[in-house]
Structures are given as structure tokens and as C-alpha cells.
Amino acid sequence: MSINLDCLNINGCKNIYRNLSVSELVEVAVKRGEGVLSDKGALVVNTGKYTGRSPKDRFIVKQSSIEDKINWGEVNQPIDEDIFNKMYDKVVNYLKGKDIFVFDGFVGADKEYTLPIRTVCECAYEAMFANQLFRRPTVSELVDFEAKFNIIAAPGFKANGKEDGLNSEAFILVNFDKKIILIGGTQYSGEIKKSVFSVMNFLLPEKGVMPMHCSANIGNDGRTAIFFGLSGTGKTTLSTDPERRLIGDDEHGWSDKGVFNFEGGCYAKAIKLDKDKEKEIYNAIKFGTILENVVLHSNGKPDYDSNKYTENTRAAYPIEYIDNIEKSGMGGNPDTIIFLTADAFGVMPPIAKLSKEAAMYHFMSGYTSKVAGTERGITEPKATFSSCFGEPFMLMNPAVYAELLGEKIDKYGTDVYLVNTGWLSGGYGKGDRIKLSYTRTMVKAALEGKLKDVQYMEHPIFKISMPVECPGVPSEILNPKNTWEDKGAYDTKALELAEKFQQNFKKFKNVPESIVEAGPATKEASCV
Incomplete structure (x- = not known):
């Protein structure tokens, strides 16, 4: 379809190709040396010096x-x-x-x-x-x-x-x-x-629409859930659920009519991609998919374990490449919100329920941790805070987005849970990462409403509500302190992380006291 770009002052071009088909674009890209095809037909591109955002x-x-x-x-x-x-x-x-x-x-x-x-x-x-x-x-x-x-x-x-x-x-x-x-x-x-x-x-x-850096899906019962989380927390993995239809994996809006996807596709991390644990993503990598900075073997087979070019290898594909999707890209007002964090210090509970004020606090904080090997210069776990779980993409004051969140939680009675996909038993390098199967089970219980009426206990430092039991999950791991051999070391590490939360939150000005008070305490406390 012909087009001119005079309105953008772009002229004198050799040819202008508008909305070519995927097949045509693949053919042109290969002919121009922009990429090569994998054994499954994906277009593999090396982005050179810049392998991530700048x-x-x-x-x-x-x-x-x-x-x-x-x-x-x-x-x-x-x-x-x-x-x-x-x-x-x-x-x-x-x-x-x-x-x-x-x-x-x-x-x-x-x-x-x-x-x-x-x-x-x-x-x-x-x-x-x-x-x-x-x-x-x-x-x-x-x-x-x-x-x-x-x-x-x-x-x-x-x-x-x-x-x-x-x-x-x-x-x-x-x-x-x-x-x-x-x-x-x-x-x-x-x-x-x-x-x-x-x-x-x-x-x-x-x-009046809340923009969100999150994934979203919908169950057969019509109940919508949204997942917030920074890179490496499992946002894409956990929202791509064969038992729920995927609305989208990264960017959404929440209006009075419900949640809607911004996108028409997915941009999933490909590093260490496992065909058994993440089969939906693995199977989506075929003709029409773009693989960025993934190493190919001589036979054209991708080496997803290689970080030769970057840890930030990516797969870009249309959402239709996922089998179980919500084709409209829309869902209702969410019944459940999941905040994901990969806590490498080993002190955050595997799952906890948040009050509205605590939800606003943790939303503004946007905590996760980076571990050795993910970035140059990191040799031990490092606490990372990204407001609204997407600070680089939120142009307004975080309080604007947090107020929208609080209003919608109130209006629609949405339950909010904080889920730790990171470590227990002493943290990164000492303990084990929480089993993905346990995390999936806890998330499923939250989405199905099975955690609404169970008994909870408050974490004395983080002041969030830990369930005493969750179907299908060993009760002893629900309170992270139980997994530490040295209970005193747990207290010390928990207070250390709480202090990082408080220091980070000081950058926010004129925040209601009820939200500040919903954050962790740093005074000495007897951990449960």
C-alpha cells in the first residue's frame, strides 16, 4: 500500500514499504544481512553493542x-x-x-x-x-x-x-x-x-485509566488477574498458564470497564529457556518470531543457555503464537493482583496478603534483587527498587499511579498478594530458590480464592500477612524464618532489607502516613 512521509519531512528515500507481510519482511531482512533463520524458522538478529535499553x-x-x-x-x-x-x-x-x-x-x-x-x-x-x-x-x-x-x-x-x-x-x-x-x-x-x-x-x-507494567490473564470463570514484577521475577512465566487465557504479558491499562492489553505480541526473555518449564514460550519460537542476541549452533538450533552476547536474550512473537489466549485482549476488573519479587536475601515470605495501604507502599517501592551473573560488577545480592514495577517507563510521579491503584482496589474489592519467587534458607548462594511448582500452586490458590479465609499471621518486620497454610505447599516454608538454621541471622538479614526499603521510600514526598506506616519496621522485633 503506497504512502508518503512528507508530513514527517521524510522524503528522498529510495523505496518506502508499508505494512509488508511477515514473510516479505523476513525475506528482505535475510537478503539484507540483518538476520539469519534458526532451525525452526525464527529470524535471529544480533543487535551489536546495545543488547538492552540505554x-x-x-x-x-x-x-x-x-x-x-x-x-x-x-x-x-x-x-x-x-x-x-x-x-x-x-x-x-x-x-x-x-x-x-x-x-x-x-x-x-x-x-x-x-x-x-x-x-x-x-x-x-x-x-x-x-x-x-x-x-x-x-x-x-x-x-x-x-x-x-x-x-x-x-x-x-x-x-x-x-x-x-x-x-x-x-x-x-x-x-x-x-x-x-x-x-x-x-x-x-x-x-x-x-x-x-x-x-x-x-x-x-x-x-482515569491506570497504565500498568504487568501481565494479565483470565480464568474459565471469567475472573481476571494481573501480575506485576521486574525482570527475572517470573512475570511472563507465571502469567502464561495453560489453565488460563493470556490477555497480555507486559503492558496493560485498567479502566472502569476492566483490563486491556496495549500489545499484540510478547517480548519474552529467552535466556535459559526450558522447553518443559516454559513450553508455551518455547513453542512460540518459530517462523515469524524474532530472536535477539541468541547464539545458534552450526545446525541452526538456538543455544538458549548461552549468554555470549547478553543475559538479555529475547523472543518477540505475536500473542497468537500462544495457544491459550484471550483474543479480544481484554478482561474484567481484576479480582486478584500479584506483586512478584525475587528476594535473594531469603527473608520475604513465599506469599503474603497485602492491605490496600501495603499494596500502595509495595507498588511504589517495586522491590526485587539482582544476583551475581546478571550484571557486571554484581558479586552478591543487591536490593533493587523500581517504582510501580516499571520506573523507567512511568513518566509521572509514582504517587499518581499509586493513587489510581488504591482507588481501584477500593472500588472493585481486589485482593493483592506479594509473591516471592526468590530464595529461602539463607538466601542466594546458601539456600535454594523456591520451587516453581510451589509458586504456581500458591498463585493458583490465590487466584481461585482459596486464601481468602485461611488463618494469617503478621510478619513483625515487614508487616504483611503470611498464610499459615496453603493447599499443596509445605506449611513450614510459608514463614521464611522456619527455613533458616540460624534464626538470629534471619532477623539480622530481615532488618537489613527493611532498612533498604525505608531508605528507598524517603525519596517520595508528601505520602499519606497510612501508606508509610504500612511499610516494614526497622526497630528490633521478635520475628515469628
């Missing part, structure tokens, strides 16, 4: 229309509009004489909140990525298509860093007045996805 290279153009709404700082860095304009002119000039690949589509399954987007790509595989990750249009929807936001991705153009007013050769610049996201210097496709969802996370609260 957060220090993402900037938001500071404009009067948004200046008092953005939570400015190290995460949401401001940039002057004249710098954006100069970079835009450079990129447009760079694209002259090149083949361009365009994807027009949508973000948001609920038509009332859908954002039409146009992705203009230097590389065929990036257009394929957009096609597989965003919501695909019908032929009739393309006839009078009008984009409300435009993404221009030119990975081959490298900035001059400080000379251009930037930090490096890579840049992700968001301009709300011009409705443009400009990406250059990085081939990592996740920048396209996450910058678009950051825009949604800014636009939706003004419509």
Missing part, C-alpha cells in the same frame, strides 16, 4: 504543555527542543536514498483508548518487530489511517554525544508536542516498544 540516552523534550506533569530526574531526563530539532534534521537527511519500512498499527485493545501509531524503520526486522509486538490493523483500517504518534528508528545513524547535546551515540528522544519518538544509534528493538508504552503511561492517567 536508559541514560532517553530524553523527553521539555515543553510548557508537559513541564509540570513529568517526574523529571535521572530517569526522565529533560532536553531542549532545539537539540531535538537538530537531531531530527540529521536523521531525516541520513534516511535519504535508503529503503524505508513502515508499520502502521495500534496500541491498546480497548478502542476507546487506542493510540494509532506509525513506525518508520531503517531496518526491515524493526518493522517486523513492530508488526509482531503492536496491534495489527485490518486492510480497511489502513485506508484512512492517521497516526497520533510517530516512531522513527534509524539505528545506523550515530550521534556525536556531548557535541550533539546528548550522552552517547545512542538516543531516544520523546517529543509530546510533535508526537514523535526519535531513535538512533541502537539496534535494540526494545527501545521501540518501551518508548511507545512510556507515552501511553503518560497519556492514560488523564483519562
